[in-house]
Amino acid sequence: MSNDVLALADDKLMLGHTQSDWTGLGPILEEDIASSAMAQDDLSHATVLYEALGEDPDALAFGRAAADYRCCDLVTVPDELDWAMATVRRFICAHFATIVLEDLAKGEGDIPERASRLLIEQRLQTEHLDAWIRRLGRGGDDAKGRMQHAFDTLAPHAGMLFEAIDNRADRHARWCAAIASPIADAGLTMHTDLPDESVHGGRRGAHADHFVEQHAEMTQVWAEDPTAAW
Amino acid sequence: MSGAANPVQPLCPCEGEDPDKLAEFEQRITDGVHIEPGDWMPEAYRMGMLGMAEHHANSEIIGALPEGEWITRAPSLRRKLALTAKVQDEVGHGQMLYRVSQELGKSRDDMLRDLITGKTKYHNCFNYPAPTWGDIAMIQWLIDGAAIMNQKTLADGAYGPYVRTMNRINMEEAFHFKSGEDMVLTLMSGTRKQKKMTQEAFDRWWSVSLMFFGPHDKPDAEQRPAMRWRMKIERNDSLRQRFVNRFAPAAKDLGFTINVCEKDDRGFVTSVREDEQCVLDTDTGNWGFTDPDWNEFxxxxxxxxxxxxxxxxxRRFSYEQGRWVRNAIAKGGTTTPPAA
Amino acid sequence: MSKRRQQTYEFADELPTGKPDDTHWVVYTRKKRDGPARWAGYLDAVDVELAMQYAREHYGLDEACTGILIHPHDALHDCEYGIDPIEGGDATGDDGESWIVFTQRRRGMIHIEAGVVRAPDADTALARARAIHADGRITNIRVVRTADCTEVHPDDVPLWRDHDMTYKFARGYSKGVRSKWSNFRSDEDLERYRRGDIKEHF
Incomplete structure (x- = not known):
């Protein structure tokens, strides 16, 4: 279970990291504000999950070598400040997070309790993103083309969400079911298979080069003096 | 006074206005009565308020950029969250202030386009670089401190919709300033390297924050429309003095040296000397300071x-890159049947 | 700076054609569950679903919030703004549809929800609202058809977040700031400085 917690926390850290960098650059002022609020939720959720592991959240967020992060390959693919890529990725990941949190919320104890509180906020995200997928998919040929391109670009990485986590086949099936209807409703398509377990990626520390760059940027100031207060 | 005396900024730009209505309008302002939508107002006042709110909104939108550059590198989760929330607040302020101008007759899209084509301006201080994390602390402490001082007086202005918006904004500016103060205090309580970085950032931003309040006032500032109509409440020079009175002693207590600096074209400091004028005049209670370089301004x-x-x-990249999204949202919507 | 932001941009000479404003919406929030809706701000959105999403993620998170009410700006009907408190009146009746009434205590201040009247049209609604609410202490009355208002409650949709939000409020820093200042200033100086903060800024 703690593997799943760390994987989800690292996903959320990187999603929040990437999306918060959009603040001030979004396509519509109102949506800029809304997506920044959700980026803050992701960063806050990462903090809550790191705490649940009994560790100092900052030490986990900033103090590990790149290979020790357990975020999946999907969350680190650069979006190049393209809103279609950003939205599709957030949509795919939000549904994955919902499923993992649903599972973590079962049972008694600290982690289930935290997970069930996060789940409520997670559902705000999926609802918001489902609506955006639908709107952009139905927003004319140009938008539809861009959205389909984003799905096509990200689909090969999406299966890696399920690398090295518990109940992967079951979760993959539930996730496919959850995203199918918003995607179809938007007039878009996405197909992903569950990759073979022998394929190593971010969840087992085999990160792409772009993550190593993102990690260096994210930890740059902190690393100037890890013992200092900032 | 006649409008012809100063063709750039006419002193009484009310030619053709009904003199009785104008007198009544000015009396209301003198009496401290707020102007509300639907009230008669001189065209020059409408245009003045539109431009003022638009300039303020532009400044929030561009002001989101220098700090936005550092969200990816904030050195703790709490700082990262706070910086994101702060930049997000600025976008929110821009959105609200654009609405004040929309109500006075200009569409948001026109305002965003005029901003990126340089037809309208934004606050000068955002044209300076923020090369280190220390600069983020300085922007939030000095520049937001200056902004609160200014906006607090603007909330005493006469135009109701702007005043309501300003009160709302000031509530959030308090967070920005406190978060900046916390950063400055943390860095100046920190390592030798942190202190050095913060002093260097202070050198870059001190003169910029003095310029924040604008150039020296004209002697007849109170008689000019901006102040007479309570669009602007306090003289630039008096706001500047209040700022120095609060921040110079605080900076000195924190261990900063207040320097007079020369900068290169990139905004980087090339030479410093301590500002010997920066002492308390016990007769007036005012702190002295060396005037910033107004040629640079x-x-x-x-x-x-x-x-x-x-x-x-x-900003233009953001505008152009987001255009397909705005088009799609305008076209799509919940009522559209599912795509084939 | 953020690496993604460090690119060289190339633009065409001309900007693409612009667009008119989307629908303007007025946003009110409730501080207390049973308290009145208070004006919070504005936003633009193409439809009510987006408008409410935006309102929640912006105004719903500015301060602790237990309800959001929005309506299109075009749906509001304000009576004249009085210089002095507006006069009451004796309009009566309760036929017609429902209208939400907002009042303004003084020019320059915000509109706050005051109640509901029934009326067949906006003018009648204003007249009936005046008779009830113009108590010599308000300068404006606003009515909006209840059917034009959309509201969310935290029972249906979470508004405020459950995780620590103190990072985005001044009070989240007060204690830390105070203790850090004590490295630099005496308690007495510090107290004077803090009072200045409150008096001048907050």
Missing amino acids: FRVIRGNGPCNAHRLDL
């Missing part, structure tokens, strides 16, 4: 500052 305002081009390029 006007050079930067005319578009030749260290970061003018970069700020506008990034």
Whole structure:
């Protein structure tokens, strides 16, 4: 279970990291504000999950070598400040997070309790993103083309969400079911298979080069003096 | 006074207005009565308020950029969250202030387009670089401190919709300032390296924050429309003095040296000397300071500052990159049947 | 700076054609569950679903919030703004549809929800609202058809977040700031400085 917690926390850290960098650059002022609020939720959720592991959240967020992060390959693919890529990725990941949190919320104890509180906020995200997928998919040929391109670009990485986590086949099936209807409703398509377990990626520390760059940027100031207060 | 005395900023730009209505309008302002939508107002007042709210909104939108550059590198989760929330607040303020101008007759899209094509301006201070994390602390402490001082007086203005918006904004500015103060205190309580970085950032931002309040007032500032109509409440010079009175002693207590600096074209400091004028005059209770370089101020305002081009390029990129999304949202919507 | 932001931009000479404003919406929030809706701000959105999403993520998170009410700006009907408190009146009746009434205590201040009247049209609604609410202490009355208002409650949709939000409020820093200042200033100086903060800024 703690593997799943760390994987989800690292996903959320990187999603929040990437999306918060959009603040001030979004396509519509109102949506800029809304997506920044959700980026803050992701960063806050990462903090809550790191705490649940009994560790100092900052030490986990900033103090590990790149290979020790357990975020999946999907969350680190650069979006190049393209809103279609950003939205599709957030949509795919939000549904994955919902499923993992649903599972973590079962049972008694600290982690289930935290997970069930996060789940409520997670559902705000999926609802918001489902609506955006639908709107952009139905927003004319140009938008539809861009959205389909984003799905096509990200689909090969999406299966890696399920690398090295518990109940992967079951979760993959539930996730496919959850995203199918918003995607179809938007007039878009996405197909992903569950990759073979022998394929190593971010969840087992085999990160792409772009993550190593993102990690260096994210930890740059902190690393100037890890013992200092900032 | 006649409008012809100063063709650039006419002193009484009310030619053709009904003199009785104008007198009644001015009396209301003198009596401290707020102007509300639907009230009669001189065209010059409407245009003045529109331009003022638009300039303020532009400043929030461009002001999101220098700090936005550092969200990816904030050195703790709490700082990262706070910086994101702060930049997000600025976008929110821009959105609210654009609405004040929309109500006075200009569409948001026109305002965003005029901003990126340079037809309208934004606050000069955002044309300076923020090369270190220390600069983020300085922007939030000094620049937001200056902004609160200014906006607190603007909330005493006469135009109801602007005043309501300003009260709302000031509530959030308090967070920005406190978060900046916390950063400055943390860094100045920190390592030798942190203190050095913060002093260098202070050197870059002190003169910029003095310029924040604008150039010296004209002797007849109170008689000019901006102040007579309570669009602007306090003289630039008196706000500047209040700022120095609060921040100079605080900076000295924190261990900063208040320097007079020369800068290169990139906004980087090339030489420093301690500002010997920065002492308390016990007779007046005012702190002295060396006037900032007003030639630099006007050079930067005319578009030749260290970061003018970069700020506008990034803003234009955002505008153009987001266009397909705005089009799609306008076209799509919940009522559209599912796509085939 | 953020690496993604460090690119060289190339633009066409001309900007693409612009667009008119989307629908303007007025946003009110409730501080207390049973308290009145208070004006919070504005936003633009193409439809009510987006408008409410935006309102929640912006105004719903500015301060602790237990309800959001929005309506299109075009749906509001304000009576004249009085210089002095507006006069009451004796309009009566309760036929017609429902209208939400907002009042303004003084020019320059915000509109706050005051109640509901029934009326067949906006003018009648204003007249009936005046008779009830113009108590010599308000300068404006606003009515909006209840059917034009959309509201969310935290029972249906979470508004405020459950995780620590103190990072985005001044009070989240007060204690830390105070203790850090004590490295630099005496308690007495510090107290004077803090009072200045409150008096001048907050």
